[in-house]
Amino acid sequence: MFSAPLPVIDQFVEDLDAALRSQGGGRGLSRLQRAWLKFCLMGVLMTNTVCWKGFERAGLRGYRFSALSWMFRHSKIDWERLWQASITVVLVAHGITDGVLVVDDSDEQRAKQTKRIHRAYRLHDKKTGGSFNGQSLVFLVLVTSKVTLPVGWAFYAPDPAQSAWRREEARLKAQGVVRAQRPKRPAPNPAYPSKVELALKLIATFRQVHARVRVKAVVADALYGPRAFLDQASALCEGAQTISQLRHNQTVRFRGRERALSEYFKAYPGVTQRLRVRGGEEIAVSVSSARLHVCAHETKRFVIALTYPGQSEPRYLVASDLSWRTQDILQVATLRWLVEVFLADWKRYEGWGTLAKQPDEEGSSRSLILSLLLDHALLLHPEQTARLKQSAPACTVGRLREACRAEAIVTMVRDLLSAEDPVAAVAQWAEHVKALYALPPSSKHMSGRDLGRQEPTASLRYRALEAMASA
Secondary structure (H helix, E strand, C coil): CCCCCCHHHHHHHHHHHHHHHHCCCCCCCCHHHHHHHHHHHHHHHHHCCCCHHHHHHHCCCCCCHHHHHHHHHHCCCCHHHHHHHHHHHHHHHCCCCEEEEEEEEEEEECCCCCCCECCEEEEECCCCCCEEEEEEEEEEEEECCCCEEEEEEEEECCCHHHHHHHHHHHHHHHCCCCHHHCCCCCCCCCCCCCHHHHHHHHHHHHHHHCCCCEEEEEECCHHHCCHHHHHHHHHHCCCCEEEEEECCCCEEEECCEEEEHHHHHHHCCCEEEEEECCCCCEEEEEEEEEEEEECCCCEEEEEEEEECCCCCCCEEEEECCCCCCHHHHHHHHHHHHHHHHHHHHHHHHCCCCCCCCCCHHHHHHHHHHHHHHHHHHHHCCHHHHHHHHCCCCCCCHHHHHHHHHHHHHHHHHHHHHCCCCHHHHHHHHHHHHHHHCCCCCCCCCCCCCCCCCCCCCHHHHHHHHHHHHHC
């Protein structure tokens, strides 16, 4: 519970307003919008959801749920400008001028039937091998020498026409229908961009809005290994190194001979090297590298076969800039794991992955922004800022959130004790809480219901004996 926004939330929203007003020709947040945003961020912090009823209870009806929902839907807040202003506030507060952009995607499971949840579709479940209904997002994360923060996001959904064509193509192939008699692939629908296109759009937006931040490299997993991503991402970041992965059967050419990557590196086995992982501990890895012509990319790339301890097969990293050293590429590539840590923390502690069922596109997008704004606000917590200034390890999101929740409760108790009549204030508060947390009836228990007789009928016993005898 909370009675007032914490200082970190209060200052963060005021800084957002100042950043919005400092933009050319832009307007800031009104007094009512600032109060609403502070209340919502406190609600996400205290309840770990994006749920108006939960916010109302946690905030002791400082806002009614209907008022919160109305502001969310109808308030004239420019949510995209608000999101970009939040990034600016964090960058300025920590003096960030450069970093590495990391791209990754994540799935979020939703209910089986979702008629109004934005871009929900059937997703492959990596854990069970089955599928589930959910949303898929592409994230852009900036990794710096101080903090790791989200700077871009987009919802992804496959093109229905393309999906239907792939199913039909697989069915006809299984029946042995020749290619000439199978339907042609439909043209891509611009309304359903691919994940690669979404990632490039996120990078372009970040570079346009935050041009002062120098991007040292762009890192992504194997899904973003096509030529288009490597070339365009590097061009968008003024020729920055772009690192991804290739498949083991990708064709490469060396000295006029074409072969698969796995075959090439079998002829050139790796050597053991010490690799410093994300600036921390060193581990022994097997590394083999070469500058090879990747046939699908129609150009030379820096290709590295990297085998971690305990792995039997290498992964094949690919880099666009041939002038980097092998060791430097490997160290930057290890930063990709940090986006996994961000996604895990965000899903577990920042509301959107726990309960955020706001319908339609604006509901999903705005609730996601609220959740990510809390992530940015926690980066500006005084304890976090003090540690970063001293180059000490930053606090974990989970422990920082627990500390903030405890601080909110302590603040509320302090306000009660500092009242003119503390006993009356506590009694009034207790009645208020009791009214908020009314106990609804449970359908699990049968108290007060008719259970039926649940016993045999004496007049029917002879029939039971006759039935048993005739059997």
